[in-house]
Amino acid sequence: ENGSASEGEDTEEAAENGEESGGEATSEDATYTIEAGIGLNNKHPQYKGLLEFKEIVEEETDGDVFVETYHSSQLGDDREMMESLQLNTQEVTIPSTAPIANFVEEFTVFDFPFLFPNEQVADQVLDGEIGDRLLGKLEEEEMVGLAYWENGFRDVTNSQHPVETAEDFEGLTLRTMENDLHLDAFSELGANPTPMAFGELFTAMQQGTVDGQENPLATIYLESFYEVQDYYSDTHHVYSPFVFLMSKQFYDGLPDEYQTIVEDAAVEAGEFQREQNRKANEEHLSNLEEEGMEITEVSDEARAEMKEIVQPVIDDYAEEIGADFVDEVYQAVEDAQEN
Template sequence: MRMKLKSMLAGLMLTAVMPLAVQAEIREQTIRFASAGADGSPIVLGMHKFAEIVKEKSGGKIEVKVFPAGMLGGDMQTITSLQGGVLQMTTMNAGLLSGIAPDFALLDLPFLFSAPAEVDAVMSGEVGQKLAAELDPKGLVALSYWELGFRNLTNNRHPVAKLEDLSGLKIRVVQSPIYLDMFGALGANPVPMPFPEVYTALETGTVDGQENPAASILTAKLNEVQKYMTITRHTYNPQVVMFSKKQWEKLGPEEQKLLQDAAAEAGTYQRQLARDADAKAVADLKAAGMEVTELSPEELQRFRDKTAPVAEKFSASANPELVKLLNDTIARTRGGN
């Protein structure tokens, strides 16, 4: 009986000690997590969710401080900060990484995706893994894929109901070559600009319009300086959650696993939040006085046709095996819908 009691006590002690041993591998630290996303947007809400999960999983040892709305700089500046080890984390549109990992441009091909299920199949599968591997030599560690959603067009000049209505409009676009070519092909005058500068540029008339998901338009209050929105859904933006490789290599295995698990868990929450917010945001923008135009199927096809050469150009410069894998994955998912 005494031996059995000793054995039970030893087992209980081992059970109690193991979590403490694991916890001992987690050091007290602060992680700065930056984004150009507006406060209150699904992206920034996902960042706060990540911070909560990390705090819980680390027993309060790791604090994640969230810096939204470009507080620590625009997207390009943030990438440089991560590569230099000055900043630990960020999340941004995957296509913005095409400047350092060209194959990421594939995700911004016009009218590539038609439904979130296609994005999930691509980003959670082999395509997403191969793209993530391209970031490692660039000093970036991809932790998870979140999302911004389908992008739509707004402007303050007139409704855009047909292709010709875009002619000559100065449209702010993200700082990526594919967006310049896309809106140039549509007849607009694209102007690359960091997102934190967009509201003021619209307010002052520096640009006539911009393009973003409905939820981002609403949370950034762009409807205050934009009268017209057209549901174009021309691009779907996955977002990459990234960690500075220089800072990542300073972490122990337990810390790395904790952050990876937290990013994945927060990602499930964030993606659903973004999808729920999309339709509601369109309704809220209408209620706030924005004039919303739906393109006819025939007109939408004209948009597709005009941008098809842009898709062909950027596909031709990417890894052909990855292009085939991307197209096959989408076709397989679309066929199963």
């Protein structure tokens, strides 16, 4: 690995070169190189957000910090990329909170089924004191959390039959993220959950190793899941945040001024990403229909029944990660709804 935080003696010179050429930044001109990798492909708003981050950082540092972007799990799956951040052999990744919970268990709370009623409430809680506090806990794991981005409300697809009520989960082999709460909640619903890295999912559906999966609309459409799935249901059972993570060792090695730049850029690019993501999630339902998927709308009653079934699992995890802390999160959700 190329020791990307290598301190060059020619910082000023590099910056000058960047200015003189006036063109695209290159890694040769830079003192610092950020290798940034995500699991989703380059059509997804997550990648567009990452390109926005790159543009801001390279412009604000006059090319002295160069950002190399990778998608489609090219650098590994969420877990592997986080491990690379811990070792400082990769600088940035933007995983869902579910795999992060294997490093900092309190992150499990954001994956509680039906916790957030809408995206605006999610924004307020994540961008508020609670979200901040959890980002702080990542430092013990050699990572720095710079901002929350958005994966979105998760919906179910499968190749067997429409999922309209809780009973329809019975017997479905569903790929889940590698997260114990997800595993237990889908078991409780009667499904056969199969945890698997995202990068293996398409093939698993294609080969029939799993009947289905759950992810937000943008992923279902932009990753062409409609090619191997027939039924879509807008269950919206879990809101998945993304977290913009940086290797702590790399971050600590940056000059203060650059730390501020990458932090602000992660937040600003995140605002752009959330916007793009919400647009995508609105557009892609009709795209799925055009591709021939059968769309099932799930009623509020059916959602309430699903919630009731998984409630014992939620209670167990609340106990495990700290009942007082979880109460604070519920309170923050309520407060956000009043605003």
